[in-house]
Amino acid sequence: MDLRNGLRPLGSTPAEFEQDLLSNLYYRRGTTVESASAQDAYETLALTVRDRLAARRARTAAAHYESxxxxxxxxxxxxxxxPQLEQNLLYSGTTDLAPAALKALGFSPEEVAALDVxxxxxxxxxxxxxxxxxxxxxxxxxxxxxxxxxxxxxxxxxxxxxxxxxxxxxxxxxxxxxxxxxxxxxxxxxxxxxxxxxxxxxxxxxxxxxxxxxxxxxxxxxxxxxxxxxxxxxxxxxxxxxxxxxxxxxxxxxxxxxxxxxxxxxxxxxxxxxxxxxxxxxxxxxxxxxxxxxxxxxxxxxxxxxxxxxxxxxxxxxxxxxxxxxxxxxxxxxxxxxxxxxxxxxxxxxxxxxxxxxxxxxxxxxxxxxxxxxxxxxxxxxxxxxxxxxxxxxxxxxxxxxxxxxxxxxxxxxxxxxxxxxxxxxxxxxxxxxxxxxxxxxxxxxxxxxxxxxxxxxxxxxNGVSPRRFVRLANPGLSTLITSGLGSDAWLRDLSLLSGLAPLADDATFRSQWRAEKRRAKAALGLGDPGAMLDVMIKRFHEYKRQQLKLLHVITLYHRLRSNPGAFGVPRTVLFGGKAAPAYYAAKSIIRLINAVSATIAADPVSSGLLRVVFPANYNVTLAEKIIPAADLSEQISMAGKEASGTGNMKLALNGAITIGTLDGANVEIRDRVGADNFFLFGLDTPAAAALRASDYRPRSVYDADDELRAALDAILGGAFGGVGQDVAQSLLDRDEYLTLADYRSYVDKQDEVSAAWQDQEQWTRMSILNTANSGFFSADRTVADYLSRIWHATPVRPA
Ligand code: CGF
Ligand code: PLP
Incomplete structure (x- = not known):
């Protein structure tokens, strides 16, 4: 059946794509190249790309109806x-055609792409x-x-x-x-x-x-x-x-x-x-x-x-x-x-x-x-x-x-x-x-x-995540390297093939290429020195996720830096990203405190080149796609027994970030797959956390017993960060509902191991490659396959 009813097929040459752009600009936007705005160009491009998926959509619908x-x-x-543009360019096979055609018509592809909301x-x-x-x-x-x-x-x-x-x-x-x-x-x-x-x-x-x-x-x-x-x-x-x-x-x-x-x-x-x-x-x-x-x-x-x-x-x-x-x-x-x-x-x-x-x-x-x-x-x-x-x-x-x-x-x-x-x-x-x-x-x-x-x-x-969006689109450089390492791009439809990268962890040339990609992604992000470790915590703000624990670690690092700058081993850029629900005051206080700590550290010359805290506003998918490829360390530090799964953890591991995490949610499965040696585990597990919460837990005694923790909390309480965050510190001392103080020492000690591991860049890169190689399980394709066999029992129907 000719589902186009005699309509001419859309072409795949640059000239044909350009013609279609012109036609959409003229007939659907009602304007011309001479007078088109960037918005006109963007919308015309979107229509032209969408048109290329329309025939596939019609054939899909017909096949569904038929069967x-x-x-x-x-x-x-x-x-x-x-964002829809980059995805639909890729899925319609027009990633290269589109910018060339835009340029030929005198538009800037970058300016046009930036309008995709x-x-x-x-x-x-x-x-x-x-x-x-x-x-x-x-x-x-x-x-x-x-x-x-x-x-x-x-x-x-x-x-x-x-x-x-x-x-x-x-x-x-x-x-x-x-x-x-x-x-x-x-x-x-x-x-x-x-x-x-x-x-x-x-x-x-x-x-x-x-x-x-x-x-x-x-x-x-x-x-x-x-x-x-x-x-x-x-x-x-x-x-x-x-x-x-x-x-x-x-x-x-x-x-x-x-x-x-x-x-x-x-x-x-x-x-x-x-x-x-x-x-x-x-x-x-x-x-x-x-x-x-x-x-x-x-x-x-x-x-x-x-x-x-x-x-x-x-x-x-x-x-x-x-x-x-x-x-x-x-x-x-x-x-x-x-x-x-x-x-x-x-x-x-x-x-x-x-x-x-x-x-x-x-x-x-x-x-x-x-x-x-x-x-x-x-x-x-x-x-x-x-x-x-x-x-x-x-x-x-x-x-x-x-x-x-x-x-x-x-x-x-x-x-x-x-x-x-x-x-x-x-x-x-x-x-x-x-x-x-x-x-x-x-x-x-x-x-x-x-x-x-x-x-x-x-x-x-x-749960699982789309390797198309979160590796191929987000991290094109690494994707090319993976494809060359595996000899094919079949991994994009069968992510278990990533396991073929494991032997390359022992290949020095591949490791140096891998490191170069990380650096490139960090440089593209433009937040901090690409040579510093990029330590990221990106997710919604919630007390159970414990951004406050990461922050206590940052303050501890800062204190160590101030007391002995010469002994500060590893330069770090700590990146936070995420939103708090507008009525969630405790979470908003943590955000405010992070920004205050960031400003204090930035203003102190002692931290220059060694410690930075950055917090780009408005974390969303667009930003996630830029940050995830650049990350070296993935913070998954929720109180055990609270995070159902997490999916950010999977995206980061797939892009070669190494996790520091508790045994919570899917962290457990990530660790099982990437191997205990390639994962920094700390903290109470679920039964231990539940038992501690059921007992007479006194956060104040933890504070009393740990000098570094006391110094960090005292600094907040004493107004060291612009007088901000006392409510955060006070609530940790009084209630500490999510056992932040109980896990502090184990966390900080594990972070010291992280810093030590970073010093051996060859070994770190090996771990990074093995994280990617062993995370194929976390593809959303596998998740859907599991839903199909356990729950949905639906079968594929392919368009003719
Ligand atoms: O769903 C969550 C997330 N907050 O959206 N929950 N809800 N509702 C969980 O907390 C995450 O752990 C989980 O990864 C996500 C998707 O299942
Ligand atoms: N928000 C955005 C914009 C994301 O892309 C993700 C990614 O997984 C999440 C939230 C979830 O993060 P997490 O699983 O760490 O809670």
Whole structure:
């Protein structure tokens, strides 16, 4: 079938690409080379590159329709997609064509590329994981759609004013987004509030969900999948002409504004329950639009509901989309008139749930009152699911009243709330954690009761990252070296091939080339001396991640430098990057203190050339892609038992940074793979940390017993850093919830080993190469393969 309907194919010569640029500039931007702005050039380039993926997209869609496959639907409130231009150039094979054509037309490729804005539709690891999984799904030719929300304002832009974090709105699509295909005719209607009448739920407010999609190309294959993002729109009738005519302009649009607020802003934290009605509305909005779209797609080729699970698996990315469970029940029972039992069995065979946390405060709950007011029918459904769940628990564990209370979907005290994680476990056939340790802890702590009731439901799928984005695009120099070392670039689709680099760790020429690449990446980053060790801690700010521990180490190094400059062995640039949730005061205090320490050290001539602390603002994917290739040391120092997995740790190891870390999250698996000799381990492990926290832990006695620690904390308390950070020090001394002081000595001593190891650059390079060589497991392709064999059971469909 000629899916182009006779349209001429797009060419792959420079002249043809140039012609297409000109044509898009002229017909789609309505301008000419003579008068085009850089923005015109950028958008034209984006369209020209996107056009080259469109034919692949059409063929993918046709192949999917033809084979009526099992679909993987990924429901996620967040996607941190990263910059689109460089990725789509690579995946469409136009990386070289595009700059040449731009130049030929008199545009600066660098200036044009700088206009590519990253859609920051996520907070951090969770959203970035979603993006990496979509990339791998397409690369493995799996029929898949990601569903999400097209927030007008993404994750805030971070600036520093007097060292303090200031948040600025991220109006990322202000100029429009040339990568998107709007699909307004696929809009959906979503109801909120109202009451339950004799005919069922009558919503009191109705909004429209309007989708658009971004292309998600696979690498080295023809498949192009999509991620479909919903934007809230007022139903047309909500403009009040009568009020407008009476001069009440604000009132005339108030309903429209309220409706459109639903997709206005991404909530700035994935680890705390914001407890806000608007967020609950967002969650239902996402779920309701997406499920109706999924049903619409099912109906293209199927008519029998009994086939739904065979054709559909829906992965819930954390609890944010859990309302999909009662929503599908409502669609099946109230709208499709299925029996409750049949509907429940379909639901239970369709959904799977990924849990991403171990922090109890990050397990979402919603006030019963709020949920019942916003979604009265869903609350009824949740109550019925709960009644059946508790009957099952009572019959399996007769007389165990406290178990019933713990497992209930409703928490009773101090306020009645719906426990979304319990609902997610109850309404799905598979629940996975995101690293081995995390999955074990889920069944032994967070979900013990559920694991005893349904042991087969729980499994692990260790996270992974896209080698295309985080090695090939982020680190082109190293990628070329790897390809020459392995004799082929097949590693980009099969990352286990990196193991072939291991023997090259013993090759002096290869080592010196490897070192040269690191230096080049450091020089390109432009932060500090490329000869100094680049020691990086890049991630969201959270007390459990313990940026404060790294900072105590920095202060200790500074004190040593001041007392004996001649003995300071290894020049270091310490780089912090990350945002704190706007309302998370403790995290913001740590940011402020880091900036103050950085300024103090920079102002002291004694540190010149030996110690620097840099903190570039607004850590995001764009910046991650610049920092990660340059890093020598990767700080993964969370309190053991708190970080579910981490993915930054994997990206850094893949790029040859050596980890200093605790036995937390995926660090455990990284260490197992790269080898204990190539990993700097320190600190309490999970059982020891839990035991210490359960005991009468007194951080003050640790402080009393350690001179260097005392000096560091005293310096902060005494105002040595511009009088900033006393609250940070005081909270460590008084509570130290995440055992920072308990791990301080072990950490600082291990850092001394790091410095000693750095002095032998040949040995360090060997370790660096072995980190890359042994990190192939952490490809998102392997993660998706694990999801496929353990949970999804979907098979590839390749476009003809
Ligand atoms: O998900 C996280 C991250 N904060 O986004 N959790 N959530 N929610 C975990 O804390 C990380 O450990 C994990 O790597 C990430 C993706 O699974
Ligand atoms: N934020 C951004 C922008 C990232 O690229 C990553 C990468 O993995 C993360 C957050 C997650 O970092 P970590 O796994 O260290 O928490």
């Amino acid at each position: 009526n496959p099992r679909w993987v639907y990924y429901l996620s409130a967040e996607y941190l997609l990263g 990253e859609p920051g539709l996520g907070n951090g690891g969770l959203g970035r994981l979603a993006a990496c999984l979509l990339d791998a799904l397409a690369t493995l030719d799996i029929p898949a759609v990601g569903y999400g929300i097209r927030y007008d304002l993404g994750i805030f832009k971070q600036e520093f004013q007097n060292g303090e974090q200031v948040e600025r709105p991220d109006d990322w699509a202000f100029q429009g987004d040339p990568w998107e295909f709007p699909a307004p005719d696929d809009w959906q209607t979503v109801g909120f509030y109202g009451f339950i009448g004799p005919e069922g739920w009558v919503p009191g407010e109705v909004v429209h969900g309007e989708p658009s999609h971004l292309l998600v190309p696979g690498y080295g294959t023809e498949t192009v999948n999509i991620v479909r993002l919903w934007r809230a729109r007022a139903a047309q009738a909500s403009f009040d002409l009568r009020r407008f005519s009476a001069g009440q302009y604000a009132e005339a649009v108030q309903d429209a504004v309220r409706a459109e607020n639903i997709s206005k802003v991404l909530y700035p934290d994935d680890s705390t329950d914001m407890g806000r009605e608007l967020r609950l509305k967002q969650q239902y909005f996402l779920v309701s639009c997406s499920l109706r779209d999924i049903v619409r797609r099912f109906r293209f080729r199927n008519s029998d509901w009994a086939d739904f699970p065979a054709k559909t698996v829906i992965q819930l990315n954390d609890t944010h989309p859990t309302l999909a469970i009662p929503e599908l029940m409502r669609l099946l029972v109230d709208e499709e008139r299925l029996e409750w039992e049949q509907a429940w069995s379909l639901v239970r065979s369709t959904f799977a749930y990924t849990c991403h946390t171990l922090l109890p405060e990050a397990l979402e709950t919603w006030p019963v009152e709020m949920l019942g007011r916003l979604l009265p029918r869903h609350l009824e459904i949740i109550y019925k699911i709960n009644a059946e769940l508790l009957d099952e628990v009572r019959s399996r564990f007769p007389g165990d009243v406290s178990r019933v209370r713990r497992m209930s979907l409703i928490q009773e005290e101090p306020e009645r709330r719906v426990r979304m994680a319990n609902l997610a476990v109850t309404g799905t056939f598979a629940v996975n954690g995101v690293a081995e340790l995390h999955s074990q802890l889920l069944t032994s702590t967070t979900f013990t009761d559920f694991a005893e009731l349904w042991p087969d439901r729980f499994t692990n799928v260790t």
